[in-house]
Amino acid sequence: MLSLFLEPRLLPNRLLSLCSLFTILKNPSSFQFKSRAVRNMSSDSAQRMFQLKLDPLTGNSEWVVIEENQTPEEKTKEPLLATTSYLDMLNDSHRNRAFRQAIDKTITKPCHVLDIGAGTGLLSMMAARAMGLDDSSTSYCPKGKVTACESYLPMVKLMRKVLRANGMDKKVRVINKRSDELEVGIDMSSRADVLVSEILDSELLGEGLIPTLQHAHDNLLVENPQTVPYRATTYGQLVESPYLRKLHDLINNEAKALDGIYLVPNGVHSILQIKEQQFAMHCDAMKEEFKLLSEPFKVFDFEFWKRPESNRKTEVCIKATNDGTIHAIVSWWLLQLDNEGTIFYCTGPKWISDQSKSFFPGMGNWCDHWKQCIWFLPEKGMTVCKHQEVFVGARHTKTSISYRVKTSLEKEDGGHCDPSPGDNQIFLTPEQIAIYGDCNWRLSMFNVIKNALKQKVSPMCIVVDDSLFLPIAIASLSKSAHVIALFPGLREKGTHYLQAVASSNLYSMDRLEVLRTRNQQLTMEDTHQTKVGLFVGEPFYYGNENVLPWRNLRFWKERTMLDSVLSKDVLIVPCKGILRACAMSLPDFWRSHRCLQEIEGFDHSVANSTLGACGDLPADEEGPCLPFPIWQCGESKRLSDTVSIMEFDFLKPISSCAGTAQVEFTESGICHGFVLWIDWMMDSSTELSTGPDKRYWKQAVKLLNKPVAAGSQGLTLADCSSIEIKASFDPSSGDLNIKYVFF
Structure with missing residues (x-):
């Protein structure tokens, strides 16, 4: 169940726009909260809470109102914030200790402290205690004050409970707004002297760090404020990893399959791929499979104590430390929490602390809220020799960092130059790309479909889920089968995709169709008055990857809803879970x-x-x-x-x-x-x-x-x-x- 707050100003730009809200209503399974990015949602105490209740077996959804006076039994059974990373973050003792030490060191006199994205109020309470505002202190600083900004109403309510439990509810002023909605003279009596904030994701910038700091420096902070953290530095390292290549190089991996099916044919490679972005992963789990091809190198510094730039570029020249093929860049960040550079927190992989030439202080225990990030080089990657110069170009926007790699000033990691697919491009997760490029998986699916088609003559086939492999496999193996792909998540993109790859897979679109509208269960009119003889799925539902395994029993529900159009001897794939x-x-x-x-x-x-x-x-x-x-x-x-x-x-x-x-x-x-x-x-x-x-x-x-x-x-x-x-x-x-x- 997803929880949002609706208001006359709609929903905040940091989470979703009006257009994306419409997308969610049409396809709620595609909407996923990103870590703690829900923090900067805008609301006020007079608003009512709406939850988007999703039926995992049908994909249908409805908005339900959660009133303040409802009993716990009337509310959702699942904890409201159980799928976010707050719990993991608060259990990170190394992080908590580093922030406490830096706050105690930075806040040494009465001042105005602003905490943006306050969460449970932990940093706000640390700041209040540092100024002697807590009840346990023997001294009291009347000029000191803490303003806690938190825009997500469920978290605001939880923060107030935590503050009360610690006797801090009168010491910290809580404002239920987005930070860029705060106004000095209305929400804050004056500009803040100190900013304490932790709005960082694994990539560093994904939770809106730059625009948040820009607005704070322009409107909410004094000139030359103190900040905790003080600075963040991003690092990278070149690696060779056959496993990482599987997660993005569908072009070359499917060439090894020899099943005659082309999900990414020549000329339309870019129609099906992963997004060009960094992906968060625990790289220590792959340490034995990595071949390090460079020393760690510094990419960008981000200063919290001054207004950051929106966009920057840099190029780093490094020397390869081994022969190999660069498949990816592993990146992480080092957080300097105090201005003197004595308190650090690092998200780097464990192997960097073992390298004699590199020392990164602040390495903590395993945690999931911050991982390393992976940037994939196109296709096969780039071959390098030991001591060869490699030029890594990096660019950051307000919310992300991207890379380009070349071995000379003329040669850049190229990839392919397909015509742009425009809005019809389909982005899959790296894991789904790897599945589609896995020779064993493809062979198993191919043989199952081949054997099923031997038992049916000119069958009517339904592909019930968002599988891209199955409709092509059926249409390629049988020249007489008629295939209906439902594509509940892909919709129109699925249609354009099947059209784009038809000639390469030797089928015609007159035998393969995608139902454009599906407001009710299928009828015989939809199947051209023919009973369905083959009913298949992987099962895979687009945008539904971060769910419990049994949520894919939606396949079983779909099979049941379509029972009236199935023949008595229908073949169902899979037949059992x-x-x-x-x-x-x-x-x-x-x-x-x-x-x-x-x-x-x-x-x-x-x-x-x-x-x-x-x-x-x-x-x-x-x-x-x-x-x-x-x-x-x-x-x-x-x-x-x-x-x-x-x-x-x-x-x-x-x-x-x-x-x-x-x-x-x-x-x-x-x-x-x-x-x-x-x-x-x-x-x-x-x-x-x-x-x-x-x-x-x-x-x-x-x-x-x-x-x-x-x-x-x-x-x-x-x-x-x-x-x-x-x-x-x-x-x-x-x-x-x-x-x-x-x-």
């Missing part, structure tokens, strides 16, 4: 999602239920399941074999189902939770897994309230030999209810 699980040790992930207690002397326990904390909960409370790729969870270890909990039979209409499995621990360790996923039976002999050993899919992580010692540990915790997992599926909501007991 299997819910599987295994127990795991996930110390980093559990720590980052555990309940909050005291943070640098401030009680945050009142925030746990709202933020969706998973560990250290009361016995009668359960944390949510979180969609997450296990290989990106930090330290991990399997403690059991894989078990099957229950099956979903797609040959029959959707129905409630349940299952139980006993998970026997096969390894000793501390169990922090278990992982669930769905494996798809495409036919009776072909199974496609999305489990923890598969990098291209997200699994569901169910963290325990308390870690449990599995096997013989010799610890104070009670040893357990097994765990019983019970799961039940509710077809009316698409929810999976999970219970577990240790033995």
Whole structure:
């Protein structure tokens, strides 16, 4: 359930415009909050809260009003902010300590402090305490004041609870506005002397750091203010990585498939690709697969204490340290929190602290709210020799940083020069690009479709999801089949795409169509009075990548809704889904999602239920399941074999189902939770897994309230030999209810 606030001024420009709101209403699954970018939403106390309630099994949505006087049972069951990174951020002790030290060092006398994007109010409380405004202090500074600006109303409400719990509600003035809506003389009595703020994402600029600082320096801060942080510096490093190449080079990877299907034919390469941007990833998880081709190099400095420029360019000349192929640039940032340069926080990968020629202070523990970033070079990358000069050009806008690489002043990383596809370009996630370029996945899908078509003569086929591979495969393999692609997320873009690649795949568009409107379930008129003989999906729903695995059971719901147009002997691909699980040790992930207690002397326990904390909960409370790729969870270890909990039979209409499995621990360790996923039976002999050993899919992580010692540990915790997992599926909501007991 997505929560937004509607007002006469519409929604804030930092989150979405009127046009994008219309897009969300048409296709809500495409809307995803970016980390903590929800902070600068604009609202006021008189507004009503609206939540966009999404049915994961149909893709339909409706706005529901959440009134102030509703009971908890009447509100959403899911914690309002559980899918944001606030909890992980507040559990980052290294970050919290660095900010506290810098604030104590910077704020040494009564002054006016402005906190932009205040969140739970942690930095505001630190500033108030530094001036002696907290009740525990023996002195009081009447000239000191703290203004906390937070635009997201649910967070404002949570902040007020935290402030009250710490006796700070009278010491910090909370303003529920966007920072660029603040006015001195109305919202603030005077310009602020000190700015404390943390509106940084993994790329540094994605949460609007530059425009926020520009407006603050122009309108809200005194001349030459003090700031925490003081400066940020971005760094990069050239790497070779075959895995990273798989995430973007569909052109060359699909050439190895030899199945005769061309998702990116010559002349239209750019119609299907990833966005030209940096992608946040935990690079330490790929350390053994990386070949470092350069030393770390500095790219940009960003000064918080003065007004930043909107756009800058730079070029760095570096020497390759190894022979190899540059597939990507790994980037990170170093935060200097005080003006003297003694307090730092770094988001770099661990390997940089091991390099004798590079020293980056402020390296912390594993956390997910800040990762490293990956910038992909086009296609095969760029070959370099040891000691060869490489020129890295970088440019930043107000919200992003981009790169270009060349080995001489004349030669730049080129890529292809296709005609511009314009608005018809389709951007997929790197993981989906990798799936479409995976030879084993393609071969499995190709053979399943080929075998299915052998059983049908001139079939009517429906591709129910947003698969681009399946309609082309069917149309290429059968010259008599008629294919209807529903494309619930891609819509018109899907039509233009199929037209663009038709000649290269040797099919004509008179046998392949996309339904342009679908206001109700299909009828025989839509299928040209022909019963559907082949009903298929990957399943893959465009814009629906960051969801729990069972949300793709939308395929089952679609099959049920279209039952009236299916033939009695219809072939359904996949024919079955299997819910599987295994127990795991996930110390980093559990720590980052555990309940909050005291943070640098401030009680945050009142925030746990709202933020969706998973560990250290009361016995009668359960944390949510979180969609997450296990290989990106930090330290991990399997403690059991894989078990099957229950099956979903797609040959029959959707129905409630349940299952139980006993998970026997096969390894000793501390169990922090278990992982669930769905494996798809495409036919009776072909199974496609999305489990923890598969990098291209997200699994569901169910963290325990308390870690449990599995096997013989010799610890104070009670040893357990097994765990019983019970799961039940509710077809009316698409929810999976999970219970577990240790033995």
